[in-house]
Amino acid sequence: MDVLTRVPVREQEPAVRAANFEEVCLGYNEEEAMAEAARCLNCKNAQCMKGCPVSINIPGFIAEVKEGNFEAAYHVISESSALPAVCGRVCPQETQCEGKCIRGIKGEPVAIGKLERFVADWAREHGIKPKKAEKLNGHKVAVIGSGPAGLTCAGDLAKLGYDVTIFEALHQAGGVLVYGIPEFRLPKQKVVAAEVENVKALGVKIETNVVIGKSVTIDELMDNEGFEAVFIGSGAGLPRFMGIPGEQAMGVFSANEFLTRNNLMKAFLDNYDTPIKAGKKVIVVGGGNVAMDAARTARRLGAEVHIVYRRGEEELPARKEEVHHAKEEGIIFDLLQNPTELLVDENGCVKGAKVIKMELGEPDASGRRSPVEIPGSEYEIEADTVIMSLGTSPNPLISSTTKGLDINRRKCIIAEEETGATSKEGVYAGGDAVTGAATVILAMGAGKAAAKGIHEYLSNK
Amino acid sequence: MYPIVRREKLADKIYLMDVKAPRVAQYCEPGQFVIVKIDEEGERIPLTICDYDREEGTITIVFQTVGASTERMVSLQEGDAFEDFVGPLGCPSDLIHEDIEELKKKKILFVAGGVGTAPVYPQVKWLHEHGVDCDVIMGSRNKDLLILEDEMKKVATNLYVTTDDGSYGFKGTGTAQLQELWDNGNRYDHCVAIGPMIMMKFVCKLTKELGIPTVVSMNPIMVDGTGMCGACRLVVGDEVKFACVDGPEFDGHLVDFDQAMRRQAQYKTEEGRAMLKLQEGATHHGGCGNCNS
Ligand SMILES: Cc1cc2nc3c(=O)[nH]c(=O)nc-3n(C[C@H](O)[C@H](O)[C@H](O)COP(=O)(O)OP(=O)(O)OC[C@H]3O[C@@H](n4cnc5c(N)ncnc54)[C@H](O)[C@@H]3O)c2cc1C
Ligand SMILES: Cc1cc2nc3c(=O)[nH]c(=O)nc-3n(C[C@H](O)[C@H](O)[C@H](O)COP(=O)(O)OP(=O)(O)OC[C@H]3O[C@@H](n4cnc5c(N)ncnc54)[C@H](O)[C@@H]3O)c2cc1C
Ligand code: SF4
Ligand code: SF4
Numbered sequence: 001m002d003v004l005t006r007v008p009v010r011e012q013e014p015a016v017r018a019a020n021f022e023e024v025c026l027g028y029n030e031e032e033a034m035a036e037a038a039r040c041l042n043c044k045n046a047q048c049m050k051g052c053p054v055s056i057n058i059p060g061f062i063a064e065v066k067e068g069n070f071e072a073a074y075h076v077i078s079e080s081s082a083l084p085a086v087c088g089r090v091c092p093q094e095t096q097c098e099g100k101c102i103r104g105i106k107g108e109p110v111a112i113g114k115l116e117r118f119v120a121d122w123a124r125e126h127g128i129k130p131k132k133a134e135k136l137n138g139h140k141v142a143v144i145g146s147g148p149a150g151l152t153c154a155g156d157l158a159k160l161g162y163d164v165t166i167f168e169a170l171h172q173a174g175g176v177l178v179y180g181i182p183e184f185r186l187p188k189q190k191v192v193a194a195e196v197e198n199v200k201a202l203g204v205k206i207e208t209n210v211v212i213g214k215s216v217t218i219d220e221l222m223d224n225e226g227f228e229a230v231f232i233g234s235g236a237g238l239p240r241f242m243g244i245p246g247e248q249a250m251g252v253f254s255a256n257e258f259l260t261r262n263n264l265m266k267a268f269l270d271n272y273d274t275p276i277k278a279g280k281k282v283i284v285v286g287g288g289n290v291a292m293d294a295a296r297t298a299r300r301l302g303a304e305v306h307i308v309y310r311r312g313e314e315e316l317p318a319r320k321e322e323v324h325h326a327k328e329e330g331i332i333f334d335l336l337q338n339p340t341e342l343l344v345d346e347n348g349c350v351k352g353a354k355v356i357k358m359e360l361g362e363p364d365a366s367g368r369r370s371p372v373e374i375p376g377s378e379y380e381i382e383a384d385t386v387i388m389s390l391g392t393s394p395n396p397l398i399s400s401t402t403k404g405l406d407i408n409r410r411k412c413i414i415a416e417e418e419t420g421a422t423s424k425e426g427v428y429a430g431g432d433a434v435t436g437a438a439t440v441i442l443a444m445g446a447g448k449a450a451a452k453g454i455h456e457y458l459s460n461k
Numbered sequence: 462m463y464p465i466v467r468r469e470k471l472a473d474k475i476y477l478m479d480v481k482a483p484r485v486a487q488y489c490e491p492g493q494f495v496i497v498k499i500d501e502e503g504e505r506i507p508l509t510i511c512d513y514d515r516e517e518g519t520i521t522i523v524f525q526t527v528g529a530s531t532e533r534m535v536s537l538q539e540g541d542a543f544e545d546f547v548g549p550l551g552c553p554s555d556l557i558h559e560d561i562e563e564l565k566k567k568k569i570l571f572v573a574g575g576v577g578t579a580p581v582y583p584q585v586k587w588l589h590e591h592g593v594d595c596d597v598i599m600g601s602r603n604k605d606l607l608i609l610e611d612e613m614k615k616v617a618t619n620l621y622v623t624t625d626d627g628s629y630g631f632k633g634t635g636t637a638q639l640q641e642l643w644d645n646g647n648r649y650d651h652c653v654a655i656g657p658m659i660m661m662k663f664v665c666k667l668t669k670e671l672g673i674p675t676v677v678s679m680n681p682i683m684v685d686g687t688g689m690c691g692a693c694r695l696v697v698g699d700e701v702k703f704a705c706v707d708g709p710e711f712d713g714h715l716v717d718f719d720q721a722m723r724r725q726a727q728y729k730t731e732e733g734r735a736m737l738k739l740q741e742g743a744t745h746h747g748g749c750g751n752c753n754s
């Protein structure tokens with residue numbers, strides 16, 4: 001076998017999967033995983049680890065995979081990550097661990113994400129679980145939000161013996177992992193629900209249908225319900241719109257609405273009550289993971305789908321693998337273009353968009369080349385559905401109802417990076433609520449850091 | 462699970478339920494709403510909090526069957542439970558934060574349409590208990606659809622009942638009744654209108670002409686109810702607002718009702734289809750041309 005190329009991973013055929021919601025990537029089996037693991041050079045000064053935000057001992061776990069010691073590999077990963085089955089599937093590996101892999105200089109980097117996923121799936125299928133604390137220490141901690149940040153923080157605190165309750169606004173735990181990222185990338189029952197069960201098995205209680213700031217406030221939790229510390233992992237769920245004419249027409253959705261109907265409410269299944277409309281021709285505005293997910297979901301519901309993005313292919317912020325999969329599934333990319341108006345018919349339904357062509361200007365302070373409109377280049381495209389995927393920001397529900405909790409200009413909660421401590425004593429925060437929309441692994445890392453911060457705070461109190 | 466501890470049929474297609482939800486009952490206020498979900502397959506249904514009992518930990522909801530989900534709710538009996546029940550959502554009515562002495566100086570009018578009578582009732586009751594007078598116009602299509610008339614009589618200073626077909630009380634809409642009261646010299650400083658969007662639209666058209674500030678309670682399509690999806694967005698004045706977090710109550714003279722009514726109809730065909738399937742059961746054959754089955 002050629003050491004420069006990866007062991008290929010089995011996937012559903014594009015034509016088949018574009019019409020179903022089952023997982024696209026089928027993952028490695030034991031032989032494939034061991035063969036891919038054998039490509040790792042077990043570097044002394046492993047560059048890959050520097051690319052991983054939670055510094056998983058990558059050569060360490062891969063060496064165990066190579067020998068077929070999958071359980072040992074799982075324990076190595078577990079030292080640093082609480083959600084390997086998720087991160088192995090959704091991390092932007094090409095800019096993180098795999099982007100730094102020595103193998104990648106001459107050939108293809110080691111498929112670290114696929115190996116991590118394999119190990120996590122193997123552990124789940126073999127019933128291997130993290131260990132519960134020997135005894136409780138009697139301290140109560142509240143965690144707000146059950147996304148990657150909240151689940152990780154809660155899990156780590158429970159392992160230390162804390163009595164932890166997660167409060168979740170929606171009816172199901174998982175955050176973006178259940179309402180945002182679709183089934184075909186991250187199976188809900190098999191992977192997400194199993195991760196949530198693992199956290200519960202550590203003794204964490206999850207109370208769904210509680211909106212902090214509405215059902216009860218942080219101050220009330222601390223003053224009346226005996227919680228000595230609180231972790232806020234409420235994410236960045238507030239959708240942005242463009243503010244262009246026609247945006248309130250029928251058939252214009254935020255990606256959050258479209259994805260929530262489909263993923264959380266399972267509108268794609270006939271026996272579920274929630275409706276969804278995908279139309280025949282869909283425009284998705286934006287170029288991130290969220291845009292790819294919305295586009296590929298609309299495709300699976302039977303539509304012709306165009307992604308309209310104002311920068312070029314190189315600048316697409318989505319994971320490379322998702323862009324590649326989207327193209328294979330027949331998504332059309334209209335790059336360097338931006339809608340200036342949505343066109344509305346006499347019944348108030350969207351019928352298309354006026355779009356202007358863009359070119360990339362000089363790099364700005366952040367080094368990104370910003371798009372500039374080309375005067376007079378406007379033209380119209382038809383569509384019966386438009387999905388806005390322009391990013392999200394933190395919801396002000398919590399910050400506006402918690403005394404003494406400081407936020408910045410972007411409505412993000414201000415928290416110390418190493419400990420998660422906020423301006424309010426006993427209150428910690430992390431994940432998208434602090435950084436704005438980011439990634440699963442960063443949210444998880446922040447949850448871990450805050451668990452440590454809370455432990456130190458309560459131990460010294 | 463959130464058990465149903467009382468269930469009553471108030472009128473044709475209109476039901477009342479008391480649901481045990483201690484967390485919601487603890488801090489809720491008039492004007493707020495809940496979202497209920499029957500079971501795993503159910504959709505998230507927003508409903509106004511019509512009353513609450515903090516000691517018992519219960520919330521009263523009143524709903525009208527209009528489509529597949531509300532139809533399915535009818536089959537729930539006392540002792541059954543909702544799988545999910547979240548709230549209180551939205552902002553409390555401004556009225557309850559106002560100074561009581563200031564309120565007492567005002568002539569307040571409520572206009573309730575159909576099932577909108579249910580959320581109006583606790584506000585009138587609250588004012589009555591605080592010694593504030595207010596008049597109420599409550600209307601429905603016909604006599605059989607009237608709800609809470611006796612209860613309302615006890616708390617309203619003057620109660621005016623209307624039916625569209627004249628089968629009871631004043632013949633005509635609540636708007637027509639308001640016009641008549643005005644023509645007879647009645648004057649109001651503040652109006653609250655709750656009911657179908659079309660009714661609120663016409664009440665607002667009239668109160669704008671008459672110069673009466675008017676608050677409406679909007680009921681657009683919602684999914685999460687926490688500001689996450691944007692489905693509930695409305696144009697109010699020059700601004701886009703999310704009804705679930707910024708509302709549901711707004712200045713009725715600033716709401717773009719035509720836009721809101723169009724947006725509310727977005728899922729009509731899909732839901733009509735679901736409803737047909739439910740009614741026709743095994744005999745459903747897609748003859749309406751609305752679906753491919
Ligand atoms: C469609 C989509 C695709 C994505 N794809 C990727 C990807 O491929 N790779 C990747 O790394 N990242 C991806 N991301 C980003 C990633 O999912 C997020 O960065 C991550 O989930 C953030 O985690 P979190 O725990 O901070 O918040 P979230 O996952 O947003 O969880 C927050 C939770 O808090 C709850 N909550 C909010 N407010 C309250 C309240 N007041 N009271 C109680 N509960 C509350 C919410 O309901 C939610 O469940 C994607 C995001 C989206 C939307
Ligand atoms: C804040 C708020 C408070 C409400 N309070 C009450 C109440 O106290 N009593 C009552 O009977 N009804 C109330 N409603 C309306 C109620 O939510 C809808 O009648 C119900 O969702 C219809 O569901 P369906 O499947 O039975 O009917 P459908 O056939 O789905 O719809 C019937 C009508 O309701 C609209 N609708 C459908 N789904 C939703 C949704 N998720 N959110 C809002 N509207 C929807 C449809 O567009 C249509 O106009 C309220 C709505 C909101 C937003
Ligand atoms: S957690 Fe993400 S970045 Fe770290 S090794 Fe795994 S896939 Fe790579
Ligand atoms: S850099 Fe690549 S080859 Fe080296 S240890 Fe990491 S994964 Fe293995």
Ligand code: FES
Nearest residue numbers: 686688690691705
């Ligand atoms: S219902 Fe989703 S934002 Fe209001």
Ligand SMILES: [Mg+2]
Nearest residue numbers: 528529530732
């Ligand atoms: Mg419905």
